[in-house]
Amino acid sequence: MEEIIRINNLSFSYPDGRKVLENIFLSVQRNETIGLIGPNGAGKSTLLLHLNGILRTSAAVQVLGKEINKNNLRWIRARVGLVFQNPDDQLFSPTVFDDVAFGPINMGYSRTEVFQAVKHALKEVGMEEFEQRSPHHLSLGEKKRIAIATVLSMNPEILVFDEPTSNLDPRGRWSLIRLFQKLSATKVIATHDLELVQALCQRTIILNHGQIVADDTTTKILSDMQLLKNNGLAFEEIP
Amino acid sequence: MDISLINSYNEQDSSCHRIDARAKFIFTLLFILCIILTPPDNWSAYIAYFITIISLISLARLPGRYVLKRSLIVMPFVLMLAIFIPFFKEGEIAGSYNIRSWNLTVTYDGIQVMTNLLIKAWLSMLGLIWLTSTTKTNDLFHALGRLHLPQVLVMILSFMYRYIFVIIDEMMRMKQARDSRNFGGGKLWQLRTIGNMIGTLFIRSYERSERVYAAMISRGFDGQTRTLDNLNFRRSDIFFIITLVIILAAINIVNLLVLN
Ligand SMILES: Nc1ncnc2c1ncn2[C@@H]1O[C@H](COP(=O)(O)OP(=O)(O)OP(=O)(O)O)[C@@H](O)[C@H]1O
Ligand SMILES: [Mg+2]
Numbered sequence: 144m145e146e147i148i149r150i151n152n153l154s155f156s157y158p159d160g161r162k163v164l165e166n167i168f169l170s171v172q173r174n175e176t177i178g179l180i181g182p183n184g185a186g187k188s189t190l191l192l193h194l195n196g197i198l199r200t201s202a203a204v205q206v207l208g209k210e211i212n213k214n215n216l217r218w219i220r221a222r223v224g225l226v227f228q229n230p231d232d233q234l235f236s237p238t239v240f241d242d243v244a245f246g247p248i249n250m251g252y253s254r255t256e257v258f259q260a261v262k263h264a265l266k267e268v269g270m271e272e273f274e275q276r277s278p279h280h281l282s283l284g285e286k287k288r289i290a291i292a293t294v295l296s297m298n299p300e301i302l303v304f305d306e307p308t309s310n311l312d313p314r315g316r317w318s319l320i321r322l323f324q325k326l327s328a329t330k331v332i333a334t335h336d337l338e339l340v341q342a343l344c345q346r347t348i349i350l351n352h353g354q355i356v357a358d359d360t361t362t363k364i365l366s367d368m369q370l371l372k373n374n375g376l377a378f379e380e381i382p
Numbered sequence: 383m384d385i386s387l388i389n390s391y392n393e394q395d396s397s398c399h400r401i402d403a404r405a406k407f408i409f410t411l412l413f414i415l416c417i418i419l420t421p422p423d424n425w426s427a428y429i430a431y432f433i434t435i436i437s438l439i440s441l442a443r444l445p446g447r448y449v450l451k452r453s454l455i456v457m458p459f460v461l462m463l464a465i466f467i468p469f470f471k472e473g474e475i476a477g478s479y480n481i482r483s484w485n486l487t488v489t490y491d492g493i494q495v496m497t498n499l500l501i502k503a504w505l506s507m508l509g510l511i512w513l514t515s516t517t518k519t520n521d522l523f524h525a526l527g528r529l530h531l532p533q534v535l536v537m538i539l540s541f542m543y544r545y546i547f548v549i550i551d552e553m554m555r556m557k558q559a560r561d562s563r564n565f566g567g568g569k570l571w572q573l574r575t576i577g578n579m580i581g582t583l584f585i586r587s588y589e590r591s592e593r594v595y596a597a598m599i600s601r602g603f604d605g606q607t608r609t610l611d612n613l614n615f616r617r618s619d620i621f622f623i624i625t626l627v628i629i630l631a632a633i634n635i636v637n638l639l640v641l642n
Binding site (some may be wrong): 195197217220221224225227229230231233234235236237238241244245246248249250253254257258275276278279294297 | 393472498519520523539540541543544545548590593594597599600601602603606608609610
């Protein structure tokens with residue numbers, strides 16, 4: 144197996160001084176799908192922002208064997224596709240085409256390559272007809288798919304998702320889950336959706352108070368009710 | 383606010399819609415420039431401009447009601463500026479009023495300048511409405527970029543266009559939240575609430591800008607803006623721009639001849 148991400152003792156605090164991540168060790172193998180779960184405020188989003196160097200405090204994160212530093216940021220970001228939770232943050236262009244083309248253009252693709260990449264990415268998420276639409280008139284489910292297409296168009300090796308199924312209706316959720324099943328890249332998915340984790344991820348990590356509490360196979364973690372309850376991830380019985 | 387008013391006809395198709403965005407932009411700019419530079423007493427020129435822009439508007443099959451409604455939106459602001467002119471301009475006195483100890487005089491010259499200002503503003507508005515109602519918004523942004531407007535400005539415009547809807551939505555939600563918690567109390571209290579809402583909106587927008595920036599650099603943005611567009615100048619666009627420039631020139635030449 145090939146190690147694709149390695150995090151070696153990562154700690155991080157936001158400028159206001161509170162520690163958000165503490166002594167994180169993590170190793171991701173190629174073609175794994177990992178679920179990252181944990182209560183609100185656990186630090187999931189913060190951890191994801193470290194995976195492509197948006198947040199960068201120490202040299203603790205290695206992608207494809209390289210430490211993230213100033214000089215290889217572009218290279219890293221072409222390989223790690225990060226999909227943000229709110230598609231309104233991810234889709235900032237006047238048309239869907241412009242948004243999906245944004246990454247490839249920045250990567251210096253030629254004109255024909257850009258058109259190809261956009262077509263291919265939109266086809267993968269089943270949104271071919273939306274090229275000329277403007278993002279603000281789309282439904283949330285459509286926006287989420289387009290947001291995924293904006294990173295697929297760069298053909299990344301690692302896909303990182305922050306709460307991809309939040310606010311979707313059940314049908315929208317399942318169609319997104321099926322879409323994920325088709326994507327061949329290595330995936331790291333931060334989510335509160337345990338059904339998604341069960342359906343997609345072989346391995347699950349629980350993060351709480353900025354620390355990794357558990358890191359095991361999904362089957363083991365999801366059957367350990369006590370562990371889930373302790374981390375605010377399961378129903379509490381009403382007394 | 384009626385958001386559908388922001389753009390509703392630019393996705394349609396007509397001979398005007400098919401003209402290259404750059405050609406239309408240049409024409410509109412020239413059109414407005416000509417209007418601004420035409421002397422106030424030159425009525426025939428204004429009529430000619432009016433006929434030109436009305437022909438273009440009907441060629442684009444824009445409904446008259448919609449055009450009229452939109453063109454009147456800015457008039458109150460223009461009026462606010464223009465209303466004082468008749469009182470300050472010197473010349474033949476049309477009337478004078480005594481209000482308490484003030485003596486207000488209105489001059490014919492002043493009235494003419496004011497009417498002229500209103501007409502200029504209205505005609506320019508018609509030109510802009512024609513431009514924005516026949517051009518897809520992002521084509522217009524691309525056109526500005528291709529015409530070498532600084533890319534940063536183009537980007538700011540396109541962000542504004544993209545996020546104005548998001549921010550209006552946010553404002554609406556805040557308003558609903560406020561109203562459903564029974565917005566009452568005295569005037570001062572109401573003002574304070576509105577102030578807080580504006581502050582919150584500002585902070586949220588600021589935080590959003592950070593997230594949007596993170597999404598941009600995640601996709602390789604490095605401060606350089608690069609865009610791809612489908613604009614191409616065809617023969618019909620050249621034909622359009624030449625015809626209209628000739629019309630504008632003719633209006634001005636004829637008027638020069640008539641005046642001398
Ligand atoms: N920009 C910031 N500045 C300061 N503190 C922040 C910032 N962003 C997040 N935090 C804090 O860091 C902690 C972890 O936040 P993070 O968003 O990573 O949690 P999360 O696990 O993604 O939560 P959620 O499930 O609610 O999305 C929270 O306590 C949050 O208040
Ligand atoms: Mg989060």
